[in-house]
Amino acid sequence: MSDNDTDRRPPPASTPAVSISKRQTNRRRVLRTILLTGGVLGAGLSGFLPLIYSQKKRLRPPGALDEKDFLASCIKCGQCVQVCPVSAIKLADLIDGVGVGTPYIDARAQACDFSCDAVQCVLACPTGSLTYHKPAFLPVRPGAALAAKPILLAKEKDAEPTLNLSERMGVARLTRPEACLAIQGKGFKGQTRGPDFKGTMRYMDVDRWKPIKIADHPYDVPECDLCARECPIKGAISIETVFAPDGSKRKSPVVHEPCVGCGVCEMVCPVEPTAITIEASEVWKT
Amino acid sequence: MSDVLKRRFVDQIKVLFGTEPSKPTEITPAAQKIHFYKKGNRDLIAQNLHARAHAEHKNTWRNRRWATLIFANLLFTLSFALDIQILEGALTASRFVGFHLIDLNSALQVMLAHKHIINNLLIGTGTVLVLWVLLGGRSFCSWVCPYHLVAEWAEKIHLFLAKKKLVTDQTIDRRLRTVFWIVFALLAVATGYTVYEAISPTGILSRALIYGPGLALLWVVALLVFEIFFSRRAWCRYACPIGLTYGVVGIISPVRIKYKLDGCFHEGDCRKVCLVPHVLDTVIKGRAVDTEVPIGPDCTRCGLCVDTCPTGSLSFEVKGLSKLA
Numbered sequence: 001m002s003d004n005d006t007d008r009r010p011p012p013a014s015t016p017a018v019s020i021s022k023r024q025t026n027r028r029r030v031l032r033t034i035l036l037t038g039g040v041l042g043a044g045l046s047g048f049l050p051l052i053y054s055q056k057k058r059l060r061p062p063g064a065l066d067e068k069d070f071l072a073s074c075i076k077c078g079q080c081v082q083v084c085p086v087s088a089i090k091l092a093d094l095i096d097g098v099g100v101g102t103p104y105i106d107a108r109a110q111a112c113d114f115s116c117d118a119v120q121c122v123l124a125c126p127t128g129s130l131t132y133h134k135p136a137f138l139p140v141r142p143g144a145a146l147a148a149k150p151i152l153l154a155k156e157k158d159a160e161p162t163l164n165l166s167e168r169m170g171v172a173r174l175t176r177p178e179a180c181l182a183i184q185g186k187g188f189k190g191q192t193r194g195p196d197f198k199g200t201m202r203y204m205d206v207d208r209w210k211p212i213k214i215a216d217h218p219y220d221v222p223e224c225d226l227c228a229r230e231c232p233i234k235g236a237i238s239i240e241t242v243f244a245p246d247g248s249k250r251k252s253p254v255v256h257e258p259c260v261g262c263g264v265c266e267m268v269c270p271v272e273p274t275a276i277t278i279e280a281s282e283v284w285k286t
Numbered sequence: 287m288s289d290v291l292k293r294r295f296v297d298q299i300k301v302l303f304g305t306e307p308s309k310p311t312e313i314t315p316a317a318q319k320i321h322f323y324k325k326g327n328r329d330l331i332a333q334n335l336h337a338r339a340h341a342e343h344k345n346t347w348r349n350r351r352w353a354t355l356i357f358a359n360l361l362f363t364l365s366f367a368l369d370i371q372i373l374e375g376a377l378t379a380s381r382f383v384g385f386h387l388i389d390l391n392s393a394l395q396v397m398l399a400h401k402h403i404i405n406n407l408l409i410g411t412g413t414v415l416v417l418w419v420l421l422g423g424r425s426f427c428s429w430v431c432p433y434h435l436v437a438e439w440a441e442k443i444h445l446f447l448a449k450k451k452l453v454t455d456q457t458i459d460r461r462l463r464t465v466f467w468i469v470f471a472l473l474a475v476a477t478g479y480t481v482y483e484a485i486s487p488t489g490i491l492s493r494a495l496i497y498g499p500g501l502a503l504l505w506v507v508a509l510l511v512f513e514i515f516f517s518r519r520a521w522c523r524y525a526c527p528i529g530l531t532y533g534v535v536g537i538i539s540p541v542r543i544k545y546k547l548d549g550c551f552h553e554g555d556c557r558k559v560c561l562v563p564h565v566l567d568t569v570i571k572g573r574a575v576d577t578e579v580p581i582g583p584d585c586t587r588c589g590l591c592v593d594t595c596p597t598g599s600l601s602f603e604v605k606g607l608s609k610l611a
Contacts, residue, residue, distance in 0.1 A: 032517070033459040033524075039512075040466065040525055043485045043505055044473070072478045073400035075392050076489060077379035078497055082366050091493060093500035100484045100502050101378075101493050126379045126386055127396050128404035135402050 046094065056097060057280035058104040059263060061089050062112060062169055063122035063130040067281060069138055074129040076101030080121035086200050086211050088112040089121060105169075107263025107278050112169075114152055114232050114262060115202035115211045119163060132164045143283030144168060150260050151234035154204050163233075163260075170261030170280040172227075172237060174253055180275040181224035182239055182251045188224040191215045192270040199267055201230065214268065227253050227265035227276050234258065237265060257284055290314050290575040298565070298582025302533045304461030307567035310575045317576050320547050324571070332597075336551060339596035347589025347602075354429050362496050377430070377492035378483070379410060386410030390418070390535065391528040392489070395482055398474040415535065423536020427522065427529055428561070428588035432495060433487040433506065437519055440510040444518050455518040460564070467527040487521065488528055519561055529586075536583040540605035543581040543591065547574040550599040556591035566591065569599075580605075 018026075057067075061080050064070050080103050081089045088110045092098045103121075105112055122130040134140065149162035177183055193199065193214060200211040219226065225239045236259040242252045253265075253276060263278045290312050301307050313321070361373045362380065374381045378392040388410030397403055418426055427434050447453040470482040483489055487509055490502045509521050522529060536542075545568055552571040557563040565585045568574050580603070591600045 029457060029459060032456050033462055036458055036517075036520065036524060037462060037465070040485070041469070044470070044481050046484055046505075048477070048479065048481070068478060069400065072480065073396055073402070074480075075379045075388065075396050076480075076483055076493065077375040078493060079375040079379065079381065081497060082374050091497050091500075094502040094504070100500075101489060124374075124381075126375075126381075126388055126406045126410055127400070128402070128407065131404075135404075137402070 046100070057170075057282075058092070058096075058098045059107055059170055059261070059278055059280040061103050061105060061121045061130055062114075062119050062163075062165055062260070062262070063125075063132060063167075064169065065129060065131065065134065065138065066141065066144075070129055071099050071102065073127045074099070074102045075127045077126065078103065079124040079126065080130060083116070083120040083124045084112075085116050085120070086110060086113060086202075105263060107266045108274060109267075110199045111201075111263030111267035111278075113201045113211070113230075113264050114154070114163060117152065117155055119165060122164070132166075134166070140167065141283055143285060144281075146260065147257055150236075150258050153232055153234050154202065154208065156234065165260060168260045168284065170263075170278045171282040171284060172255045172259050172261065172263075172265050172276055173279050173282075174255070174275060175277045176271075176273070176275040177252070179271045179273075180253065181271060182253055185250060186224060187220075187222040188226060188270050189218075189220045191218050192226055192268050201264070201267070223251060224270065225253075226268045226270060230264050230268045232262060232264055233260055236260070257286075259284070288314065288576065291579070294568075294575050294579065295582075298584070299537060301564055301567075301582055302530070302537070302584045303464045304459070307564055310573060312575065314576045317547055317574055320577060321572055321574070324552075332549070333551075336596050344593045347593050351429055351588060352435065355432070355435050358430050359432050359492070359495055362492065366496050376489065376496055377432070378486075378489050385413060387414050387417075389488075389528070390414055391531040392480075392483060392486075394531065395470070395474050395480040398471055399478050399480045401475075418532060418535050419539050420541070422539045422541035422587045423534070423583055424529060424532045424585065425536075425541065425587040426532045427526075428586040431488050431528070432491040434522065434586075436491070436506070436510060437513060437522055440514050441519055444514045447514070448518075453515050456516055458517055458520060458524040460524055462524045463526065463530050466525055467530045470527055482527060486528065488526075522561055529584075533583050536585070539583070540607075541587060542603055542605065543585055543587060543589075544601055544603035545569060545574065545579045545581060546599045546601070547577045547579070548599075549597040550574075551597060555594045555596070556600060559590040559594050561586055561588065561590075 060070055065073060078091050081091060088105050089103045090106060092100060092102050092104055094100055098104055122132055144167045146166060146168055150165055151161050152163050155161050174180060181188055195215050197215050199214050201214050202211045203217055206212055228237045228239050231237045235256055237253055237255050239251050240254045241249055244250050261278050265276045266274050266278050269276050297308055362376060365371055365373045372383060377389055379388045386406050386409050388407060390411060393407060393411040448455060473481045485505060487506045490506055494500060494503055513520050550569060552569060556569060557566045560566055562584045565582045568579045592602060
């Protein structure tokens with residue numbers, strides 16, 4: 001059998017009369033080409049879903065650029081996922097609407113507790129989507145910048161106690177004060193989040209280099225202060241005595257300017273749903 | 287390089303971007319002599335030898351390639367799953383024992399969208415560029431890309447159904463790939479989003495293998511269904527901008543398939559198994575411009591034609607190495 005592929009032959013210089021069947025084949029081919037173009041470009045539109053869903057804020061890993069620049073520069077390789085010692089970072093799926101394959105943190109399920117000490121995810125990022133030093137041409141939103149480098153309590157006694165972060169990921173906010181145990185003057189005893197909770201955290205009094213399950217670290221506190229107790233950043237949150245609207249004194253968690261928005265308070269909050277949440281990419285307002 | 291081969295070299299670059307290969311205007315005297323000889327003579331001994339060669343089917347290169355492809359992707363998966371940290375990341379960007387490697391097309395998308403290039407990005411892209419210039423451009427497709435492997439399996443189903451006359455291969459204009467490449471590049475520049483990365487089956491599959499499956503795999507399944515029932519290997523042939531990017535890299539690559547005219551029986555078996563049969567136009571009777579013709583840059587160096595050819599007329603070649611020997 002010899003190779004005799006007629007339709008591969010280029011047409012002669014002068015345009016000959018094309019047979020009806022050939023013309024039909026050509027027309028179908030054009031239609032198919034248009035079909036595939038439409039299909040692929042249609043699917044390509046899904047790349048814009050993050051824009052449509054942009055009101056739904058997602059907590060990005062520490063050092064992330066502002067959302068639009070983050071989506072532009074993230075190469076979706078997941079190296080940040082791989083280096084995280086507590087597996088806080090997850091990659092978004094199609095329906096999450098925050099960009100297929102881009103990293104995010106679900107703080108309630110597993111917050112970033114900086115147990116890596118050096119913000120490893122930033123170090124791993126190959127494109128500068130997560131960065132220590134934002135390039136000069138990108139603006140810093142007012143209130144996003146931290147007044148000072150945050151001091152990581154775990155390495156407060158080290159020569160270099162600060163985290164190399166200049167902007168916050170978000171801000172913690174007491175969204176359900178009515179549920180807060182501290183405000184109610186209640187204590188907490190037992191495993192916060194229950195025995196089946198898979199979240200892990202570093203406890204300095206247990207092991208500096210090995211995060212353990214929160215379920216394996218039960219609490220017994222006369223007045224609940226878990227959010228302030230476990231906050232990894234110095235001076236970010238404290239339990240203060242405040243005056244209630246009726247004039248009576250009571251306790252309440254108060255978030256301060258150093259809060260980086262890591263989400264540990266949200267993860268350890270024992271009430272369901274959580275009384276304190278991280279508002280992603282929120283800025284500090286005085 | 288002789289003038290005829292130079293002309294073919296340019297012609298093959300045009301073919302990479304989607305034009306149909308043109309009939310040669312000039313053929314070297316040596317090749318002409320063989321073409322003429324083949325018209326008038328039949329070599330019975332050669333014919334017998336070649337009939338015998340047809341009897342045994344080789345899968346040498348395919349097996350080597352599949353092993354390499356699976357090994358590379360497994361290394362990604364195991365590096366994360368077992369925390370052995372040899373090849374961290376996904377196909378879009380990774381680190382091989384600490385050295386940055388960044389996929390050329392993904393890097394391009396990010397550079398166009400973000401309009402800011404940090405050192406690590408540049409280093410990783412440069413390393414990969416050098417790597418694939420040395421290894422043969424589109425050999426990335428057939429030797430590494432996980433979509434290529436599943437598409438190869440889907441192709442087997444397609445060919446089975448086609449043999450039963452249940453489906454027919456609907457061809458599509460190959461210039462479409464160049465159009466897609468330009469469209470996605472322009473979209474990245476204009477919108478600041480890496481739009482293509484959201485639908486890249488290479489990226490989706492690679493991440494699914496490493497970080498677990500997700501719904502994005504539905505898009506990959508849709509592509510495979512399209513390829514099985516409608517158009518053979520449609521994504522790799524007509525759509526994938528990654529293929530074009532690596533194809534351009536392959537223009538200057540020394541690793542390629544070489545065609546030898548004298549032993550060829552012009553049966554076209556190679557063209558039947560080939561992902562990109564337009565690069566094998568030279569094997570058509572009377573088309574070879576020289577006694578030895580290198581195959582063009584759109585070739586994925588998959589070696590299926592080398593396995594299939596009963597006469598050994600197609601073989602891997604590293605340009606320059608043959609001169610040393």
